Amino acid sequence: MSSRPLFSLDSEHALRPVRLGDGAALARAYTANREHLEPWEPVRSDEFFTEAWQEQHARQCVDDADAGRSLRFVIVSDDGEVRGRINLNNIVRGAFWSADLGYWIDRSRLRRGLASHAVDRIAAYARDEVKLHRLQAATLLHNLGSQRVLSENGFERIGLAPGYLKIAGEWQDHLLFQRLLGG
Incomplete structure (x- = not known):
């Protein structure tokens, strides 16, 4: 994948694939957002927030993209800092042509769209370039902001998954959403 920005999001932010060398910026972003993300993510070890761990993760992201398993992106501001993530995980082909969508935004950049x-x-990228038919996303029941983002983008609620993911140290129920992309 190209290391250049894939998409401009607004006058200050762009979206591009995770690349080698992103470890330091990812570590800074996750450290700055540690408390903000805690209620929405798995429990993270202290090592997760280090540059070394994040650089190893960046290597895994590049390898997964090369293998077609996942496509992971960073939202970067014009100063080069990571301000969020968006991922297409668990890409499945065959009869399914689907992926799981996940994302987060830096706490200082919320409510900017x-x-x-x-x-x-x-x-659009998943439909036009990756040729997927479907995206699925899951939110905690009380994550109204994420549910709003999904609804605004044509995702429809398809069900409730009890004990779906271990988030903040507990197996928690999630609402499932999907968007059919066509094709």
Whole structure:
């Protein structure tokens, strides 16, 4: 994948694939957003927030993209800092042609439309370039902001998954959403 920005999101932010060398910026972003993300993510070890761990993760992202398993992106501001993530995980071909969508936005950049713009761009990319038929996303029951972003982008609620993911140290129920991309 190209290291150049894939999409402009607004006058200050662009979306591009995770690349080697992103470890330091990812570590800074996750450290700055540690408390903000805690309620929405798995429990993270202290090592997760280090540059070394994040650089190893960046290598895994590049390898997964090369293998067609996942496509992971960063939202970067014009100063080069990571301000969020958006991922197409668990890409399945065959009769399914689907992927799981996940994302987060830096706490200092909330309510600017970044998540909506990023989801819109990634859905178009998944349809036009990756040739997927479907995207699925899951939110915690009380994550109304994420549910709003998904609804604004044509995702429809398809069900409730009890004990779906271990988030913040507990197996938690999630609402499932999908968007059919066509094709």
